[in-house]
Amino acid sequence: MTVAPESGKPDAGLRSLDHYKDRLPVWRYRMRQALIPLTRWETPYLGAIQSKVRTPTLDSYFAFTANLGTHTFFMIFLPILFWFGWTTIGRAMVHMLASGVFLSGFLKDLMCLPRPLSPPLQRITMSGSAALEYGFPSTHSTNAVSVASYILFLVSSSEDQIDPRMKILVQVSVYLYAGSIILGRLYCGMHGFFDVVTGTMLGFLIAAVQWVWGETFDNYIHASTWIVPFLITAGLIILVRVHPEPADDCPCFDDSVAFAGVFIGAEWAVWHFGQTALAWNEPVPSTTPYQFQAMGVTRSILRLLFGTLVIFAWREVMKPTLLKGLPPLFRVIERLGLSLPRRYFLPATEYKRVPSHLRVDSIFPSVRDLPGMLSNIRHPRKRAVSVGPQSAADAYEALARREQRRRESLQKDGALIAGQSSDNSPQQSVPNGPVNRKTGAGPFRNGLSSDSLPSSEAASVNASVSAIDGAPVPSEPFPQFAMEVSTPPVNLENDQQGEQDEKDMFLMLEKPRVRYDVEVVTKLIVYFGIAWWVIEGMPFLFELVGLGMPKQTI
Structure with a gap:
């Protein structure tokens, strides 16, 4: 959780970073916090392997x-x-x-x-x-x-x-x-x-x-x-x-x-x-x-x-x-007080009817799914390639990892993660060395760490492209990010940009x-x-x- 020392409350623009702490019991939250560094640590390695093969x-x-x-x-x-x-x-x-x-x-x-x-x-x-x-x-x-x-x-x-x-x-x-x-x-x-x-x-x-x-x-x-x-x-x-x-x-x-x-x-x-x-x-x-x-x-x-x-x-x-x-x-049943509601499921007293042709599950196909399934069989090379957060869990993780980098930047007295700072101080590039096991940062092509994206780039990462029938894969895995990136110091009291970044991130997701x-x-x-x-x-x-x-x- 991100807390402002003065008030003890989360920064307004970073409320989403408390999402898991607010919604999970303490023991589940602690287990998640203990394991999530492993996911962050292995991500750059997976990205590097994927780009090579x-x-x-x-x-x-x-x-x-x-x-x-x-x-x-x-x-x-x-x-x-x-x-x-x-x-x-x-x-x-x-x-x-x-x-x-x-x-x-x-x-x-x-x-x-x-x-x-x-x-x-x-x-x-x-x-x-x-x-x-x-x-x-x-x-x-x-x-x-x-x-x-x-x-x-x-x-x-x-x-x-x-x-x-x-x-x-x-x-x-x-x-x-x-x-x-x-x-x-x-x-x-x-x-x-x-x-x-x-x-x-x-x-x-x-x-x-x-x-x-x-x-x-x-x-x-x-x-x-x-x-x-x-x-x-x-x-x-x-x-x-x-x-x-x-x-x-x-x-x-x-x-x-x-x-x-x-x-x-x-x-x-x-x-x-x-x-x-x-x-x-x-x-x-x-x-x-x-x-x-x-x-x-x-x-x-x-x-x-x-x-x-x-x-x-x-x-x-x-x-x-x-x-x-x-x-x-x-x-x-609900009026009798016998219902056992679950999160993200709407109680029957809050709706009049369930829409017809509702897709209840994705396990056993319906008749309407058959044309698409037959199309996939006829065209086995058909697939979609997506870049950027696709779910709420992705978006929360992207925001949390970016905020982690910003905090680390502040702790280093404004030292640069990559590129050149806004006050024209000397460059400090991310070395093309091994992954930092503590932060999860790692080597990437052109010296770019996937977690050092500025807010403007993080707000546009959910770009989906179709690669049909063997469309060529770019020689550079992520050309839109192949640039020097700077991370200026962040003013914690001015969180309007962070709040806007969160809104942009979640607006790009498909609404469940x-x-x-x-x-x-x-x-x-x-x-x-x-x-x-x-x-x-x-x-x-x-x-x-x-x-x-x-x-x-x-």
Whole structure:
């Protein structure tokens, strides 16, 4: 916090620097303050590495492969495992991905650590929402490593059943997949070393727990009564409720809620479907009947298309129905004093209706998202390159780091960080040496430290450019900043410029949409239903429409 000695109050133009201290409990704020120097220390290194290795081909490769670590990819891929007989792997994936998304989102909102700052980094992405989340830990890395580790465990335990050449091919593919996701997070400027290392460790831990206790857990579910799924539901709802309140309007909570719904729906469906006459007990209970030899290519494709259509229809029907029907109930609950509001979610008593076609989440695509997804598949080189703060967390970090430099400048009696001072005193350039571990300042091209930008430059860093179909990357990574920069002494009593800088910084950010309290329950119900339809509902529909197993083969 920045405090004026005379009054003990924050400088008027620097009120935003108290943002985290005001909104976080003391223990969370202290943890954040202890870890954030690491993020600041590694940022110049990441910027220097990115500027040296970037090429249009690598931009396209890492931007595209990042999609293979997203929640959306796994939500589309998971139904295939259940509908075509890979039930064991399907359950493992549900457990690991739901745990990974929930835990990483929990840690993100708990710590509120920003992504590495841009500039010096340029952020390369095909997703418009990823940069709005906090950086620590990397959910992409958690997802990729948990899936890769589990597959490696599976392959290693099946030495007598897999051809050695096939085993090597699978292992190489898995390492390439996980490596591309992890390195891509660094290359694309979306995460730092600390983020991906922690995400990797979390992913491996989740995979190890699933490998050791996953089968035992599944068998316990099958042998239990309805009490066990009920207790799992109650426990996850409690975890959703105690999910930390973020200091910024971060969408991490939304993803955690959605995957909690998936986990709950999957456990109820597995428990109940296993008790029906339709479910197979081989290779494991609650398996959807399927044999490729009996079904053939055409019927298999039709099964996939029909099942996907039903899932989309469920989401498209239930989401607007719930968003319309829940607000009156929530108003009654709120008037009774039983509501449990969350920050950044508007209470039902403060709005009349939820807008139609509201984009509640970015996990499972809607029908309106399909054209854009198909366009990305047809044009895998398409990506966006952004320079400058993209979220409130970015803006607060940019302001805090700049103020840190200004304070250090004052403490050095007006010594220059780079360039020439306004009173024509001799230049004192930033040496092209190692990063200062205390301040986070580091070497940069043309002797420019990314944190020594004057207020006029900091107010214009949110420039977004499109690099389509392999547009060339500039030879200088940030030519607009390739100049000598001066940092004149700051008069703490005159904070009007600082206040204007803050306003300019936040005006450039995309305004987050209004989020409504009913969205939490809507996500739980919609994603509960998606998991239930995939595991239990669709096998019966397949039989009803003639896409089940031929009777003579059952």
